[in-house]
Amino acid sequence: MSEVAQHVVVIGGGMVAHRFVEALRSRDESGRWQVTVVAEEPRPPYDRVALTTYFTGRDPEDLHLGDDALWQDPKVSLRKGIRAVAIDRDGRHVTLATGETLAYDHLVLATGSYAAVPPVEGSDLQGCFVYRTIDDVAALRGYVEALRREHPDRPVRGAVVGGGLLGLEAAGALRELGAQSTVVEFAPRLMPLQVDDGGGAQLRSLIEALDVTVRTDTATAKVLGARRGLVTGMRFADGSDLDVDVVIFATGVRPRDELGRGAGLAVGERGGVVVDSDCSTTDAAISAIGEVACIDGRVWGLVAPGYAMAEVVADRMLGGTATFPGADSSTKLKLLGVDVASFGDAFATAPGCLEVVYADAVAGVYKKLVVSDDARTLLGGILVGDASSYAALRPLVGSELAADPSAYLVPDSGGLPAGDDLPDEATVCSCNNVSAAQIRGAVTDDGCCSLAEVKGCTKAGTSCGSCLPLVKKLTDTALEAAGVAVSRGLCEHFELTRAELFNAVQVTGARTFSEIVERHGRGRGCDICKPVVASILASLYGGHILDGEQGTLQDTNDHMLANLQKDGTYSVVPRIPGGEVTPEGLIEIGRIAKDFDLYTKITGGQRIDMFGARVEQLPLIWRRLVDAGFESGHAYGKSLRTVKSCVGQTWCRYGVQDSVAMAIRLELRYRGLRSPHKLKLGVSGCARECAEARGKDAGVIATDKGWNLYVGGNGGFTPRHAQLLAEDLDDEGLIRAIDRFFVYYIRTADRLQRTAPWLEELPGGIDHLREVVLDDALGIAADLDAAMEQHVSSYSDEWRDVLEDPEKLARFTSFVNAADVPDPSLRYEQERGQRRPVLVAGERIEVRR
Amino acid sequence: MTTETWHPVSRLDVLPRDRAVPALVDDHQLAVVRLADDRVFAVDHRDPFSGAHVIARGIVGSATVDGVEVPTLTSPMFKQVFDLRTGRCLVDDSKRLATWDVRLRDGMIEVRPRASGAAEDQPEVAS
Numbered sequence: 004m005s006e007v008a009q010h011v012v013v014i015g016g017g018m019v020a021h022r023f024v025e026a027l028r029s030r031d032e033s034g035r036w037q038v039t040v041v042a043e044e045p046r047p048p049y050d051r052v053a054l055t056t057y058f059t060g061r062d063p064e065d066l067h068l069g070d071d072a073l074w075q076d077p078k079v080s081l082r083k084g085i086r087a088v089a090i091d092r093d094g095r096h097v098t099l100a101t102g103e104t105l106a107y108d109h110l111v112l113a114t115g116s117y118a119a120v121p122p123v124e125g126s127d128l129q130g131c132f133v134y135r136t137i138d139d140v141a142a143l144r145g146y147v148e149a150l151r152r153e154h155p156d157r158p159v160r161g162a163v164v165g166g167g168l169l170g171l172e173a174a175g176a177l178r179e180l181g182a183q184s185t186v187v188e189f190a191p192r193l194m195p196l197q198v199d200d201g202g203g204a205q206l207r208s209l210i211e212a213l214d215v216t217v218r219t220d221t222a223t224a225k226v227l228g229a230r231r232g233l234v235t236g237m238r239f240a241d242g243s244d245l246d247v248d249v250v251i252f253a254t255g256v257r258p259r260d261e262l263g264r265g266a267g268l269a270v271g272e273r274g275g276v277v278v279d280s281d282c283s284t285t286d287a288a289i290s291a292i293g294e295v296a297c298i299d300g301r302v303w304g305l306v307a308p309g310y311a312m313a314e315v316v317a318d319r320m321l322g323g324t325a326t327f328p329g330a331d332s333s334t335k336l337k338l339l340g341v342d343v344a345s346f347g348d349a350f351a352t353a354p355g356c357l358e359v360v361y362a363d364a365v366a367g368v369y370k371k372l373v374v375s376d377d378a379r380t381l382l383g384g385i386l387v388g389d390a391s392s393y394a395a396l397r398p399l400v401g402s403e404l405a406a407d408p409s410a411y412l413v414p415d416s417g418g419l420p421a422g423d424d425l426p427d428e429a430t431v432c433s434c435n436n437v438s439a440a441q442i443r444g445a446v447t448d449d450g451c452c453s454l455a456e457v458k459g460c461t462k463a464g465t466s467c468g469s470c471l472p473l474v475k476k477l478t479d480t481a482l483e484a485a486g487v488a489v490s491r492g493l494c495e496h497f498e499l500t501r502a503e504l505f506n507a508v509q510v511t512g513a514r515t516f517s518e519i520v521e522r523h524g525r526g527r528g529c530d531i532c533k534p535v536v537a538s539i540l541a542s543l544y545g546g547h548i549l550d551g552e553q554g555t556l557q558d559t560n561d562h563m564l565a566n567l568q569k570d571g572t573y574s575v576v577p578r579i580p581g582g583e584v585t586p587e588g589l590i591e592i593g594r595i596a597k598d599f600d601l602y603t604k605i606t607g608g609q610r611i612d613m614f615g616a617r618v619e620q621l622p623l624i625w626r627r628l629v630d631a632g633f634e635s636g637h638a639y640g641k642s643l644r645t646v647k648s649c650v651g652q653t654w655c656r657y658g659v660q661d662s663v664a665m666a667i668r669l670e671l672r673y674r675g676l677r678s679p680h681k682l683k684l685g686v687s688g689c690a691r692e693c694a695e696a697r698g699k700d701a702g703v704i705a706t707d708k709g710w711n712l713y714v715g716g717n718g719g720f721t722p723r724h725a726q727l728l729a730e731d732l733d734d735e736g737l738i739r740a741i742d743r744f745f746v747y748y749i750r751t752a753d754r755l756q757r758t759a760p761w762l763e764e765l766p767g768g769i770d771h772l773r774e775v776v777l778d779d780a781l782g783i784a785a786d787l788d789a790a791m792e793q794h795v796s797s798y799s800d801e802w803r804d805v806l807e808d809p810e811k812l813a814r815f816t817s818f819v820n821a822a823d824v825p826d827p828s829l830r831y832e833q834e835r836g837q838r839r840p841v842l843v844a845g846e847r848i849e850v851r852r
Numbered sequence: 853m854t855t856e857t858w859h860p861v862s863r864l865d866v867l868p869r870d871r872a873v874p875a876l877v878d879d880h881q882l883a884v885v886r887l888a889d890d891r892v893f894a895v896d897h898r899d900p901f902s903g904a905h906v907i908a909r910g911i912v913g914s915a916t917v918d919g920v921e922v923p924t925l926t927s928p929m930f931k932q933v934f935d936l937r938t939g940r941c942l943v944d945d946s947k948r949l950a951t952w953d954v955r956l957r958d959g960m961i962e963v964r965p966r967a968s969g970a971a972e973d974q975p976e977v978a979s
Contacts, residue, residue, distance in 0.1 A: 495916060517888070527870065527888065527914035529933070530926035534911070555871040559909040559928035567928055571904035818876040819862045819884065826905050827879060828898075 008037050011320065012097055012105050014087045014262065015113035016042020018051055019293030019309035021068045023111060026317035028076060036320060038079045039105060041097070044136060045084035047074055052306055055172050056727075057140050058179035065724070066137070090266040092286055111316060112263060112276055112284070112291040116256035116304065121164070125226030130234030132251045134173045143251065147180045150248050158183050160246055162237055164223050165253035166193040171338040173251040174215050178339065185216040185245065187223055187237070197334060197345035201362060202387040205369035209341045209388060212367075226250055258295045258302050271297030280326040282316045290316045298327055305332065307434050314436075331400075333433055335386075335393045337770075342390035347383025347400035348373050356382055361412035370412045372396070379403050394473040398429035398439065431477065432463040432470045439477055446481035454478050454764055472766040493754060494531040497524040501679060501754040505539050514540065515552050534558045535754050538641055541677035542749050542790075545797040547804050548640075548677075549811050560639035563815075564801055565621055570829060570840035573621060574614040575601070576638035577628050578674060581648045581666030581686075582609030591631040599624055602837045608645030608683065610636060615838065617825055619817045625802040634800040637675060641755075643682045646670040647695065651688030651705075660705030662688035665734070669703070672738065675798050676745065679752040679761075683717070684741075697725045700758040701741050706730070710737045714744055714772070715762035723759040726769045729777055742791040743776040743784060858955065858962040864892065865959060872925060874908040877963065882952055883908035884961060885936060887923055893936040894952035894963045895925070901947060902929040915942060 011027070013020050024038055042048070049066035057066065074081045082099075089098040096106045118133035120126050132143045150159045159182040163173045166188025177184040186193070192203025193210070207217050222240035229235045236246045263276035269285045271277050275297030282290045282298070293309035294302060303309065308330035318325035333346035351358050355376035362369045368388035374381055381399045386392065396411060402425075404411065425431070427440035445451040445460045454471075457478045458464050464471040492498035497520075499507060504523060513519045516536050520528055528536075537556035541548055548554070548561055560566050565573035577592065592611055596603045599620060601613035616624055628634075637643060646669045649655065651662030666686040676682065685696030686703040696702030702713040708731040716725030729740055752761040765771060774780035805811045816822035831838040861875040867886040874897050875884050881897035885908075897905045910926045915933060923936040933942045939949035952963045 496913075526916070526921055527912075527923070529913035529915065529924065530911040530931055533913060552869075555868055555912070558911065559906070562909065567906065567909070569902065569904060569929075571902075571906040571929075817874065818881070819867070819873040820860075821876045824876060826881070828881070828905050 009035060009108040010037045010039065010106060011109045011111060012107040013038065013040045013111045013113055014097065015115055015259075015293070015295070016040050016044060016048050016081065016083065017113060017115045017293065018048055018068060018306055019115070019313050020111075020113040021048035021073075022310045023113060023292060023313035023317055024079060025069055025073060026314050027320065028073065028079060030317060030321055031078075034078060036078070036109075040079070040081045041085055041087050041099065041105070042081065042083050043086045044138070046137065047071070047081060047083065049137065051135075054134070054137070054140055055176050055179070057137060058144065058176050087262060090262055090289070092266050092289070095288065108288070109320060110289045112289065112295050113293050113313075114259035114262065114295045116294040117259055118252065119255050119257045120252045121223075121254050123164075123223055123226060125228055125234070126250075126252065128226055128228040128234045129232050130228075130249050131226060132249065134169055134176070134251055134253050135256070140176065143176065143249070144180060147177070147182055147249060151181065159248050161185070161249040161251065162187055162245060162247045163251045163253055165255070166190070166217070166219065167196060167253065167255070168194060168334070168336060168338070169255075170251075170253035171210070173253045174210075175339040177249070177251070178213065178215065182249065183216075184214075185218065185247070186210070187221050187239075188217070188219045189222050191220050193217065193219065194343065194345075196332075197343065197349065198385050198387060199350060199371065201360060201371065202343075202345075202369045202385045205362065205364070205367065205387045206341065206343060208364070209367050210339055213339055213341075215339065256294065256304055258297070260295055263289075263291065263295070271300065271302065273297075273302070275302040278312075281319055282312050282327060283319075290319075292316055299329075303330055305330070305334070307436065310434065311436050328436065331433075333397050333400075335390050335397075342386065342388060344386040344390035344393040344397075345384075346393065346397040347381070349383045349385050351383070353382055359408040359412065361409070372408050372411060374404070374408050378408060381408070394431075394470045397433070398425050398431050398473070402426050402429065425473075425477065431473055432461075434470075435462040435465065437461045437463040442474060442477045443481045446478060447485050451478070452482065455760065471768060475764075475766055493535055494529055496520060496526045496528050496532045499523060501535055501539075501756075502751045504535065505542075505750055508536075508539050509543060514544065516556055517552065528556075530558065531754070534561070534641075537561070538677045538679065545794060547799075547801060547808075547811070549801075549805065549814075554811075554814075563618060563621060564625075564635060564639060564805065565616065566639045568614055568840070570615075571826060572614070572829065572840070573616050573618070574612050574638070575616050575621070575624055575628075576606065576610055576612050576636040577633035578636035578670070579610040579633075580670040580674075581646055581663050583663055583667060588631065588633070591627070592633075595624060595627045595631075598627075600838060602839065606638075606645075609647050610638075610645060612638070615831070615840070617817065617829070618815055619823055619825070622806060622812055622815050626806060629800070629803050629806060635675075635802045637801075640675075641678055641680050643670070643673040643676045643678075643684075646673075646684040646686060647699070648686040649688050649691075649693035651686075655688060657691060658688035658705070659707055660688050660710065662686040662694065662703075662705060665703065665710070665737075666694075668734075669738070669741070672795055673741075673745065675801070676749075676794055678745070678749045680755050680757045682745065682758075698722065699725060701725070701744065703737060703741075709733050712737055712740055715758045715769070717757050717759045719757070721759070725759075726762070728769065728773055739788070740776050743787040744772065746787040746790045747772070747775055747783075856964070858957075858964050860957075860960045860962050861894075862961050863959050864890070864956060864961055867961075870912045872908040872910065872912060874905070875963075881905045882963065883910075883925070884954075884963070885912055885923075885925060887912070891923070892954045892956070892961055893923065894954050894961075895934065895936065895939050895949040896951075899927045899929050899932075900941075900949065901927060901932055901944075904929060907934075907949065912936075917942065 048068045086100040087097050088100050096104045098104050118135040161177040161182040162185040163170045164187050166186045174184045174186050193206050224240045225238040227236040238244050258275040260276050269277040276291040278291050278296045292312035315325045335344040351373045357374050360371045371385045373383040425439040429439045431439050441461050445457045451457045451460050454475045464474045491500045533556040596613050601615050604612050606612050646666040648662045648666035652658035683699045684701045685694040685699040687694040687696045688705045697713050698716045698718050702725045704711045710732045711730045712728045713725035714728045830841040859877045869888045872883040872885040882894050883897045885893045897907050899906050910928045912925050914921050915924045924933050926933045934949050939951040941947050951966050953966050955962050
């Protein structure tokens, strides 16, 4: 601690700069370094790779990287919207555009790239764009939307110059904006740097099927403009013209090395500040990382090598000896919904190597593996149309294959490695450079017991997520091997997980706990497995939860159809769908609360909770509520709770859809649906999101065209924002998607696992869920739909059912031998005009998890 | 209340199996449990951890203790598990439930406070 604090200045506020600051702060335990980040863009670092999602209605803030707490760290200062203009190496300071100077002990250049615009006449006309920053895409969106208003009679016509990765992203963006899209590529195929001719041809036909026009072998000669300086068309080298309103240049990037040049640092032949394997420039006090660095004679335009460089510099600044481990240009992308992956020696440049190709034009798939001359060692590959095997194949590059190469290409041949046969040194997560050995070590040495813990510990799978299925396999295998094999069973009575038990019960058709525990477990059950079985039976067969033996399985809340409070009384919550209630309804609730002297409070879910009801009073209260038109709100169940909504279009001057009507429709559809944990929904009538829908398991947000559906959000102990599942759905599409999502979750989630951690653990994550729900990738959609239909058609109010069934009603007595004597131990006092319980004795206990 | 007097609380055949019911004996609240095999236990209704009278509303089941399967009841409040035979809390030694002697007369369950010093494992009544 005796060290004098030193100052590191980082020029650039992109993804690599963010990773550097995160790495330095997490390791600099003694607080040796004070960090200042000078960012040209007016916002904290964001996920540039996911830029296109800006068009899918996501808030730009969703793109922010990591935890915003990093920027509140007193050791870190983020200067947004300021450009650095010069470096004084002798004086060791940086001059900012404001004239201010910043002294440094160490300087890190992370200035990245700029989008290169070819010297084509007319490329400076209004209507020409590049595709690099949030500001770029925001300007593009504004321009296209203005054009659409100006020409409501015809579609906006857009063109993208460049058919590489960025160009196809941009074409996707145009499509999202409702514009026509033409991709113009100089090379004979799309993505010439990533795929070969065969892959390019398949990619082209998949993209043309999406109404994107593709012109390869085409050079752009000129952008044509009208007198006002607006783009009107393009002229190609062959003399032909194309009418367009918008042109996006996506013809590559160039390193932003001007500061380094100006300061006399060595610069590579094709640009980029030259650095050694430790990422230091020709001035030892200055490092360069990311796209501005020229390392081993080349500049990397990918994020993974940039992250690796950031880690190297952070390590070195704290006395470490890390060096750049090298990188490869492996990529996996989803462009316009089309999978494209390319890894290792994709173009078969190794002497004597062989190519094994599987192409199915009907299925729209092209797959190629490059193997050594003896066909045993994997060298690289290209996957177009279906890149699901990428995560398993890429780490095998350089390893001997366990089977014939073709086994890895043919669908469902089972040739993919299970995860346990990956060599230790294989890189599993290329974004964060995590090896198989590190993942195994996280389990064996660091004691991680779940995928989530391994992700937190190693960062594997936390960037693009494509490797998650493999990380999960490795984690599971390591857990089993280590014998820490945390039993995934429910409890001492069942070795099965909840999902496995669900399946088993579904298959055997068993309908009672006795039968189920005899077949699949042992003993007489407990407070863990009995409610799980009750929930499974409710999900599968419906019926009243207190019917027969099922009643004895319920936790006290479900058993009493009310919520247990600390003094042993219960609270009662009638359903108020969508939070809409008539004055008469409110008055009646008030009367009931008054008559039974119930403490009354508005809940967070837009309804009213009445506390202090004794067991023998519950049916009397329900009778009054049912007569007034209310029903059970299932506040006690692991089931649908509320659908929160804003007032929506009917009253709100900003609303674009009727959020209340939709909320009521959803609440009435899913009421009573039993699930592994409680379910909450929210419906907002516009993007202002007053219903806080993205904090719900299913959040619905109105758009001009319909509804966006977000899933997997929750509040509670670990709050999560829901993720976008689908956009611009119509009413029926929305309901179908939620139906399937819920049933799939109910069938596969673990006990008490809410949708957020379920989605986190789901192999393939949100993409997989989307494929199941929207594309029926598992072929189970009809089954899921039928299950929800059965639920909806068999719903009946649980309170009313008890009132009409003398046998069930008989349970609601205070004592078996004194049915109407109230619990003599209850005591109350007054507070703020209502009563509150006084506990005679007792203590606070940590809830057992 | 003396330990000699037996108090009738309920007919056996009206009770649900594998679930407890609360009963009131003088001013004392207890939980009476009828297992699936018709063994009957009675313990205090007051949860010693929360102080609330809720024990009879817990889930009845079994746990393996030292290789033996014992009947259990879990408090619905904070989920501590109790051995129904002895009232011992299986997860926290510091507290326990008082247990009651149980007998069956002509289909009627009768209880009385267990005399201090009586064998903890004093067997229940089988019907």
